[in-house]
Amino acid sequence: MDGIARISSFFLLSVLLQSSLNSSLGSAQSIISAGKMATAGKVIKCRAAVAWEPDQPVVIEEIEVAPPQASEVRIKIVATSVCHSDLYHLLQSMHKDGFPTVLGHEGAGIVESVGSGVTEFQPGDKVIPLFLCQCKECRFCKSPRTNQCERAWTRVRQEIMAGVESRFTCKGKRVHQFMGTSTFSEYTVINQIAVTKIDPAAPLDKVCLLGCGICTGYGAAVNTAKVEPGSTCAVFGLGAVGLAAVMGCKAAGAKRIIAIDINPDKAEKAKVLGATDFVNPKDHNKPIHEVIAGMTNGGVDFSLECVGNVEVMLSALESSMEAWGVSVIVGWTDMYDISIRPRHLICGRTWKGSMFGGFKGKDGVAEMVKAYLEKKVRLDEFITHNMTLDQINDAIELMKNCKCIRAVMTVSPQ
Incomplete structure (x- = not known):
């Protein structure tokens, strides 16, 4: 009898809890419905x-x-x-x-x-x-x-x-x-x-x-450039987009990530997000692409321009390895033209653009939210x-x- 009594008590308690839960859910739905009805x-x-x-x-x-x-x-x-x-x-x-x-x-x-x-x-x-x-x-x-x-x-x-x-x-x-x-x-x-x-x-x-910004930079590295494990990268401009690109390069397994900006205050944040080096163009008396080439034995495997400046776009391209480098334009501008000499591409470089980091809107953003909740994205x-x-x-x-x-x-x- 004690066992039956315990089972009956458990059943009664379950019914009461379910009733209470349904009542709470009903109240919540009523609040939503009331809010909806009001506006x-x-x-x-x-x-x-x-x-x-x-x-x-x-x-x-x-x-x-x-x-x-x-x-x-x-x-x-x-x-x-x-x-x-x-x-x-x-x-x-x-x-x-x-x-x-x-x-x-x-x-x-x-x-x-x-x-x-x-x-x-x-x-x-x-x-x-x-x-x-x-x-x-x-x-x-x-x-x-x-x-x-x-x-x-x-x-x-x-x-x-x-x-x-x-x-x-x-x-x-x-x-x-x-x-x-x-x-x-x-x-x-x-x-x-x-x-x-x-x-x-x-x-x-x-x-x-x-x-916008985080998906744009992160995706430019992962989806558009398709940064490879063990590669070298250079990211030009360390606003939110550039810092997200640094994070993307890190997530893709790059072994060396050179962060470039004229603001030295950005260096520490870039290193927190994965940069291995910081370069301020103002600290050098030669073009930045020559500086990067000297640091990497000819240029990086991947470069990303995250400023929206046509001169920086050209510098980023020239900083990539002439034989196989991939350079991605990420920063937005529609105000100026840009021109290059054919030899910059003929030897093997690839120059491409990235809109919203290559993410398809609905699918990509929802995936990035999930990645943040799983602590895979900062x-x-x-x-x-x-x-x-x-x-x-x-x-x-x-x-x-x-x-x-x-x-x-x-x-x-x-």
Whole structure:
């Protein structure tokens, strides 16, 4: 009887626990549903950093964010960071037709509501917006030869770095969504092909960095250059992209990684992430490619340019071994031409470019989030400042003056 009594008590306890769990889950679902009911299908007024014109401070404004349309997702942005591409649009290219805009493309958040036809996402999902979409249906998405998506060329106007569509208005004016994303806003609306669902355990104030810079640099080494074990590498430029490239070279098994930057303060961080040598071009009275050639008996196996400067691109190419070197252009610019003499390639060098590190957007970012959670990829070391959206202009100045690697801003509470 005692055994039967114990079994009965255990069964009763199990039923009570399951009932309590179901009640808790039901309450959580009710909260999500209530939150959805409160805003779904309605215009949301929220705060965003609006760049009204080029080369001017951005302004925190109240904007209107329309509900998601068919195949779109509305996201509450929790955290975002400033990337050099934001500064490039604001302070360098300054295309007049690209303003007003809400910048930002390195962010992470939570799905607030979805439009018709969306089945991949639901309210409450943790997600990362993608400036490089992945529709998974076009010939590019189906090909292992590229990470490009044909729809990326139709949904974003590259010359003005803005989405063709925008769900933002401010003071009665249409406001562009930078690269189709705009993460310097408490809410944004993005086509589902430019959003990836991530592990619920991922800390959004860390994995937001995977929206651009870290994937771009790391993937350029691993996916594009295909750095080999035991090889020699040179990484030009030690911003977040360059440091991530160093990390990628290390992960690929390079035996020697030469980090190159004119800022000596970057040396220690580069070595933490895997660099074996640091070279400051200002410390030498001859061209940097000659310095690298002298250090490596003729040049490195792989070189990566992570600055976005055409002169540095040429230096990186010339720093690679003439007979078999692979040099990858990673830094972004669309303002200047570049020319080389044919002999730089005829003898055997390969010169190639890398967009978003060769990662297919949805698949690659989700994989990198998993790698971070498994401690195979570092992110915390890239964050030098934690700020709020109100401090956006301070964050821009830090980046402009090379005083930070990544400044992560809290946009909304989770």
